[in-house]
Amino acid sequence: MKKRRLDTLEQAERAFYDAFEAADLEAMMAAWSLDHDIVCIHPHGPRLVGPVEVREGWRQILGHSPRMTFSISELNTIQGDDLAVRLVTENILMDDEARTEFIVLATNVYRRSAEGWHLILHHASPSPESIVETETSEEERDGDDVTIH
Amino acid sequence: MKKRRLDTLEQAERAFYDAFEAADLEAMMAAWSLDHDIVCIHPHGPRLVGPVEVREGWRQILGHSPRMTFSISELNTIQGDDLAVRLVTENILMDDEARTEFIVLATNVYRRSAEGWHLILHHASPSPESIVETETSEEERDGDDVTIH
Numbered sequence: 001m002k003k004r005r006l007d008t009l010e011q012a013e014r015a016f017y018d019a020f021e022a023a024d025l026e027a028m029m030a031a032w033s034l035d036h037d038i039v040c041i042h043p044h045g046p047r048l049v050g051p052v053e054v055r056e057g058w059r060q061i062l063g064h065s066p067r068m069t070f071s072i073s074e075l076n077t078i079q080g081d082d083l084a085v086r087l088v089t090e091n092i093l094m095d096d097e098a099r100t101e102f103i104v105l106a107t108n109v110y111r112r113s114a115e116g117w118h119l120i121l122h123h124a125s126p127s128p129e130s131i132v133e134t135e136t137s138e139e140e141r142d143g144d145d146v147t148i149h
Numbered sequence: 150m151k152k153r154r155l156d157t158l159e160q161a162e163r164a165f166y167d168a169f170e171a172a173d174l175e176a177m178m179a180a181w182s183l184d185h186d187i188v189c190i191h192p193h194g195p196r197l198v199g200p201v202e203v204r205e206g207w208r209q210i211l212g213h214s215p216r217m218t219f220s221i222s223e224l225n226t227i228q229g230d231d232l233a234v235r236l237v238t239e240n241i242l243m244d245d246e247a248r249t250e251f252i253v254l255a256t257n258v259y260r261r262s263a264e265g266w267h268l269i270l271h272h273a274s275p276s277p278e279s280i281v282e283t284e285t286s287e288e289e290r291d292g293d294d295v296t297i298h
Contacts, residue, residue, distance in 0.1 A: 039236055041274060044274075044277060046277050049225075075198065076198075078258065078270070080229035080232030081230050081231075083234070085232070089196075105190055105196050105272075107190075107258075107270065109227065109234050109256075123274070125190060125192075125274050126193075128195050129195070
């Protein structure tokens with residue numbers, strides 16, 4: 001698949017979340033850099049490194065989740081010349097019977113190449129607010145993990 | 150407190166983890182940038198934004214945790230001109246009766262100023278490997294959260 005040209009950070013981020021919402025694996029990977037050192041950490045997940053692991057992670061998520069609607073709010077962009085870090089909050093509404101809502105804190109790092117801006121890192125963590133709203137057990141928020149680090 | 154000069158990324162990262170291990174709040178904040186937009190996400194935690202929230206987060210952690218020994222392994226550095234992203238794995242040994250070990254995946258972003266490199270973002274998530282090793286309940290790893298995103 002030819003790398004889609006993404007001239008601005010906003011286009012790059014839009015391409016990423018549009019692909020996520022559409023559950024379109026090819027569009028998702030087109031939003032990522034072709035570099036070997038791309039990294040993705042999904043909530044509660046391990047660190048996926050390189051195109052093969054990152055793609056497999058998305059294949060599982062996009063193939064097995066109910067449809068999702070995203071509302072993205074951006075906290076901040078840390079902008080360098082060819083590197084940019086965007087801090088966003090993902091409000092995710094699942095199209096399941098329970099209409100579950102998740103809030104995810106994401107750090108998205110983009111690198112600029114001749115083809116424009118593409119994702120090189122997605123690090124996502126569940127927001128504690130989200131954990132309260134969903135049906136997750138109390139044990140998930142046990143004190144040890146919170147205070148240690 | 151005068152901002153400590155940290156000429157290299159390695160010095161900056163060493164200053165951060167040395168302060169963490171020593172539970173030294175002033176040294177910890179000296180490893181951070183003075184910018185208003187610094188951000189810190191501790192495992193399972195909310196997004197702390199700005200010097201006041203970031204400092205208060207560290208004050209709670211450094212003041213209430215048992216002593217910790219860190220072993221840091223670096224996966225990769227994404228280097229820009231004045232911005233750098235370091236992906237590290239923190240192996241944390243708690244000096245408590247259970248000698249608990251935690252594995253944390255951290256994304257550390259540094260910015261270069263006239264005083265050298267300082268931390269502007271620390272985003273940390275528990276590694277799933279760590280969750281298996283500790284006494285956390287099975288519910289914490291329930292399928293919904295893992296597969297959704």
